[in-house]
Amino acid sequence: MINYIIKRIGIAIPTLLILIAVSFYLMHAAPGGPFTSERPLPPQVLANIEAKYGLDQPIWRQMINYLWGVITQFDFGPSYKYHDRTVNEIIGHGFPITLKYGFWSFIVAVGVGIPLGAIAAIRKNTWIDYLAVGISIGAQVLPNFVMAPLLIIVFTLWLDWLPGGGWNGGAWQYLIMPIIALSTSYMASIARITRSSMLEVLNTNYIRTAKSKGLPTKVIFFRHVLKPSLLPVISYLGPAFVGLITGSVIIDIYFSTGGMGYFFVNAAFNRDYSVMMGITIVVGSLTILFSLIADLLYAWIDPKIRY
Amino acid sequence: MNYLPKSLAMGFLLAIFASSSVMAATHPVTGETLAEDQTFTYSLLDEFTSVDPQIVEDVSGSDIVRDLFEGLMNQDADGNLVPGVATGYTTNDAKDVYTFTLRDNAMWSDGNPVTAHDFVYGWRRLADPATASPYSWFAEIMALENVGAVMSGEASPETLGVSALDNHTLEVRLTSSLPYFAAMTTHASTYPTPEWVVRTSGSDWTKPENIVSNGAYVLTEHIPNERSVRERNSLYWNNDATILEKVVALVINDENVDFTRYLANELDKGTVPSGQFIRLKQDYPDEATSFPRLCNYYMTFNLSDSGPEAFKDVRVRQALAYAIDRSVITEKILQAGQINAFTFTPGATAGFEVPPVAFGQMSQDEREAKAKELLADAGYGAGNPLSFEYIYNTSEGHKKIAIAAQQMWKEVLGAQVTLANQEWKTFLKTRGAQGFELARGAWCGDYNEASTFLDLLTSPSGYNDGKFSNAEVDSLMLDARTMDDASANYTRVEEILANEMPVIPIYHYAGVFMLKTNVKGWPYDNVEQNWYSRNLYKVAK
Numbered sequence: 092m093i094n095y096i097i098k099r100i101g102i103a104i105p106t107l108l109i110l111i112a113v114s115f116y117l118m119h120a121a122p123g124g125p126f127t128s129e130r131p132l133p134p135q136v137l138a139n140i141e142a143k144y145g146l147d148q149p150i151w152r153q154m155i156n157y158l159w160g161v162i163t164q165f166d167f168g169p170s171y172k173y174h175d176r177t178v179n180e181i182i183g184h185g186f187p188i189t190l191k192y193g194f195w196s197f198i199v200a201v202g203v204g205i206p207l208g209a210i211a212a213i214r215k216n217t218w219i220d221y222l223a224v225g226i227s228i229g230a231q232v233l234p235n236f237v238m239a240p241l242l243i244i245v246f247t248l249w250l251d252w253l254p255g256g257g258w259n260g261g262a263w264q265y266l267i268m269p270i271i272a273l274s275t276s277y278m279a280s281i282a283r284i285t286r287s288s289m290l291e292v293l294n295t296n297y298i299r300t301a302k303s304k305g306l307p308t309k310v311i312f313f314r315h316v317l318k319p320s321l322l323p324v325i326s327y328l329g330p331a332f333v334g335l336i337t338g339s340v341i342i343d344i345y346f347s348t349g350g351m352g353y354f355f356v357n358a359a360f361n362r363d364y365s366v367m368m369g370i371t372i373v374v375g376s377l378t379i380l381f382s383l384i385a386d387l388l389y390a391w392i393d394p395k396i397r398y
Numbered sequence: 399m400n401y402l403p404k405s406l407a408m409g410f411l412l413a414i415f416a417s418s419s420v421m422a423a424t425h426p427v428t429g430e431t432l433a434e435d436q437t438f439t440y441s442l443l444d445e446f447t448s449v450d451p452q453i454v455e456d457v458s459g460s461d462i463v464r465d466l467f468e469g470l471m472n473q474d475a476d477g478n479l480v481p482g483v484a485t486g487y488t489t490n491d492a493k494d495v496y497t498f499t500l501r502d503n504a505m506w507s508d509g510n511p512v513t514a515h516d517f518v519y520g521w522r523r524l525a526d527p528a529t530a531s532p533y534s535w536f537a538e539i540m541a542l543e544n545v546g547a548v549m550s551g552e553a554s555p556e557t558l559g560v561s562a563l564d565n566h567t568l569e570v571r572l573t574s575s576l577p578y579f580a581a582m583t584t585h586a587s588t589y590p591t592p593e594w595v596v597r598t599s600g601s602d603w604t605k606p607e608n609i610v611s612n613g614a615y616v617l618t619e620h621i622p623n624e625r626s627v628r629e630r631n632s633l634y635w636n637n638d639a640t641i642l643e644k645v646v647a648l649v650i651n652d653e654n655v656d657f658t659r660y661l662a663n664e665l666d667k668g669t670v671p672s673g674q675f676i677r678l679k680q681d682y683p684d685e686a687t688s689f690p691r692l693c694n695y696y697m698t699f700n701l702s703d704s705g706p707e708a709f710k711d712v713r714v715r716q717a718l719a720y721a722i723d724r725s726v727i728t729e730k731i732l733q734a735g736q737i738n739a740f741t742f743t744p745g746a747t748a749g750f751e752v753p754p755v756a757f758g759q760m761s762q763d764e765r766e767a768k769a770k771e772l773l774a775d776a777g778y779g780a781g782n783p784l785s786f787e788y789i790y791n792t793s794e795g796h797k798k799i800a801i802a803a804q805q806m807w808k809e810v811l812g813a814q815v816t817l818a819n820q821e822w823k824t825f826l827k828t829r830g831a832q833g834f835e836l837a838r839g840a841w842c843g844d845y846n847e848a849s850t851f852l853d854l855l856t857s858p859s860g861y862n863d864g865k866f867s868n869a870e871v872d873s874l875m876l877d878a879r880t881m882d883d884a885s886a887n888y889t890r891v892e893e894i895l896a897n898e899m900p901v902i903p904i905y906h907y908a909g910v911f912m913l914k915t916n917v918k919g920w921p922y923d924n925v926e927q928n929w930y931s932r933n934l935y936k937v938a939k
Binding site: 240 | 453531648822823
C-alpha cells in the first residue's frame with residue numbers, strides 16, 4: 092500500500108509539470124494578451140507594463156521564472172487584471188469559499204442521494220421507487236443555471252426568506268441556495284447509480300442465499316448489500332468531489348459568492364495569465380490528490396483489489 | 399434604590415428626544431425629510447480593477463475612486479466644472495501654463511493636509527514607467543511638458559511639467575495650448591496620492607487597512623468579487639454637506655439576478671436586463687431611467703491594402719451605410735432609448751451640434767432607393783452580387799444587430815454577407831491587424847468633447863483599425879486642438895465622413911438603470927454620468 096502511494100505521488104509530479112507546461116503554452120497561444128483592449132495602449136506604455144511583469148521575455152523563460160516562484164516561494168505572481176490583488180490573495184480568498192459551499196453540497200448530495208437510491212432499489216416498482224426516480228430525473232434535467240435564478244425568485248423575491256446573494260463570511264442564510272443549486276444534479280446522479288448498482292447486488296446468488304437461510308433484512312442490507320453496491324458510487328464520488336470543491340462559475344455568478352470558479356473563467360477571457368495558471372495548478376493538484384484517495388478507498392471496500 | 403427608575407425614565411425621555419431629532423432630519427437645501435438609514439447600495443456587473451487613482455482603468459472603479467479621492471476640479475450635476483481641492487485656476491494667454499490654487503482646509507483621512515506636492519507625486523507616478531499604469535496615456539493627452547521622455551524612461555519623472563510653487567499652488571506646463579485642460583483634472587488618474595502611504599505599504603496601500611484618501615468617503619471593506627464598502631470621511635473639508643453615511647457596492651455578475659435583487663429591495667440602484675427597458679419603463683416609470691451616453695456603435699471598413707477591393711469604392715460604402723434601417727435596430731432590437739446615428743460623434747457631446755448630413759435627412763425609403771442606385775453604379779447587381787464577411791465579438795446583442803444588418807443588405811442590395819463572431823481578445827487582435835473586411839466597432843469618449851471621437855479617424859491614430867486616411871480630416875483635427883471653439887472643424891469632419899463613409903455609424907448608446915424613488919440627487923443631466931455619492935441622499939418614504 093505504502094509503495095503504491097509513493098508510486099502514485101511519483102507519477103503525480105511529472106503529470107502536474109506536463110499540465111503546467113501545456114496550459115502555459117496554450118494560454119500564450121490564445122490571441123491577445125492581458126493588456127489587449129479596445130483602446131490599444133501606446134507602444135511605450137505597453138512596453139513599460141510588459142517589462143514590469145516580465146512578459147517581454149521568451150515564453151520558456153517566463154515559464155521557468157514562474158515555476159521557480161511557485162516552487163521556492165509559493166508565489167503565484169500578481170494579477171494582471173485586479174491590480175490591487177496578488178494571485179495568492181485571490182486564491183486564498185476564493186478557495187475557502189468554494190471549498191465551503193462545495194463541501195456542504197457534497198454532503199447533501201451523498202446524504203440525500205444514497206438513501207434515495209437505496210430506498211428506490213429496495214422498494215422497486217412501488218410508488219416510493221417511482222417517486223424517488225422521478226425526483227432524481229427531475230433534479231438531473233433541471234440545470235443549475237435555471238435552478239439558481241428560480242431559487243432566487245422564490246426564496247428572495249416571493250417569500251423573502253433568504254438573501255438573494257452575497258457571502259457574508261459564509262453565514263448559513265447565504266449558503267442554502269448555493270448548496271441546493273449545486274448539489275441537486277450530483278444528488279440525482281448518485282441516487283441513480285446507487286439504485287441500479289443495488290438492484291444488481293440484490294439479484295445476486297449470495298443475497299438469495301442470505302435470505303433463504305433466514306437472515307433479518309436489516310442485517311442483509313447493511314452487511315451484505317450496502318458495501319458492494321457502493322463501489323460504482325465511490326468511483327463517481329472522487330471526481331465529483333473535486334468538481335464540487337474547485338468551483339462552479341454558475342454558482343459564483345448567480346449568487347455572488349466570490350468563489351474561485353468565476354475568477355477561473357474570467358481569467359481566461361481577460362488573459363489574466365497568472366490567475367489562470369494559479370487556479371489551474373490548484374485544481375490540477377486537487378484532482379490528482381482526490382483520484383488517489385478514491386483509489387485507496389476502493390481498495391479498502393473491495394477485497395478483490397489489492398495494490 | 400429610588401434613583402434607578404428615575405434615571406431610567408430620564409434615559410427613556412432622552413432616547414425619545416434623540417430618535418425624534420434623527421427622524422426629523424431634513425435636507426439643508428430642499429427641506430425634504432431624510433430617511434433614517436443613509437446607506438446607498440448599488441451593483442457592479444464585474445469586480446473593479448483597482449482603487450488606486452493612477453492604476454484604475456474601468457468605469458466602476460473610477461466611480462469608487464471619485465468618492466475616495468478628490469482632484470483639483472469636480473463636476474456638478476450638469477457636468478459643469480466646479481472647484482474641488484483647487485478653489486480656482488489661472489492660465490496664460492497661450493493656454494499652455496495653468497496655475498491652480500489649492501484650498502488650505504483639505505485634509506487626508508489620516509489628518510495630514512492635502513498639498514500641491516501630493517498632486518505632483520500623483521502625476522509623476524502616473525507617467526513613471528515604474529508604475530506601469532495602463533492609464534499613463536492620459537498623461538500624454540494632457541500634453542504635460544516632457545511626458546513622452548518620462549514615459550519612455552529617458553527622463554526622470556521629476557522633469558515632468560508639473561510643480562508645487564508652494565503648498566497650495568500647483569503649476570502645470572503643457573507642450574501645446576489646451577483650452578479644456580482644467581476639465582481633464584476631473585479624471586481619476588489626476589487625483590492626488592499620499593506618497594508616505596505608498597512608500598510604507600507598497601502595492602498594498604489601497605487595502606482598506608492601509609488606504610489614506612482625501613475624498614468624502616474612506617474605504618472600510620473590500621471583499622473581492624463580493625462587496626466593497628465606503629463610509630463617510632469625517633476629515634473631508636466639506637463633510638458637513640455629506641448626507642449619505644455609507645455606500646455599498648455589490649458585485650452581481652448576472653443582470654437578471656441583479657434586477658431580482660433590486661426588486662427584493664436589496665439594492666437602491668440596479669441593472670435593467672437587456673431588451674427589457676420598455677416593459678420596465680411602463681411598470682416602474684419613476685425608477686427605470688435611460689440617458690444618452692457618450693458612446694457610438696459603428697461598423698468599420700477595412701480600407702488598408704488587405705481589405706477587399708469592393709470597399710475601395712466609396713459608392714459601395716455609402717450603399718451599405720444607406721441600406722441599414724437604424725430604427726429597426728434601436729426600436730425593435732435594443733429598445734432602451736438608443737439614438738439612430740448618422741454621425742460618428744454622439745449629439746450629446748458638449749459643444750457638438752449634429753450637422754445635417756445628407757443621408758441623415760432622407761427618409762429610409764429614399765436611403766434605400768439611393769443605396770440601390772449607388773451599388774448598381776458601382777457595378778454590382780443580380781449577376782455580380784456583392785459579398786463580404788462581417789465580424790463581431792461574441793455577444794447576443796451584437797449577433798442580433800449583425801443578423802438584422804445581413805438581412806437588410808440582402809433585401810435592399812442583394813448582397814451576400816457572411817457573419818463571423820470571435821471571442822473578445824481574439825477579435826481585437828484580428829481587427830487591430832486588419833484581418834477583416836467589415837468589423838464591428840464602438841467607442842466611448844474619454845472626455846466630453848468631440849475630438850475624443852473624431853481623432854480616432856485620423857491617420858496617426860492607433861485606434862484607426864480601418865486605416866482610413868484623409869489629409870483634410872487630419873489637418874482639421876490638428877488645428878482643432880488649439881482652437882478656443884473648434885465646432886466648425888468638427889462639423890466639417892463629420893461632413894467629410896458622411897461623404898467618404900469610412901465607417902457606418904449605427905447608433906449612439908443609451909445607459910439604463912433602475913433607481914429607487916427615495917434616492918435623490920442623481921446627476922441625470924451629467925452626460926458622462928460622473929456621480930459623487932456625497933451629492934446623493936435618501937428621503938423618508
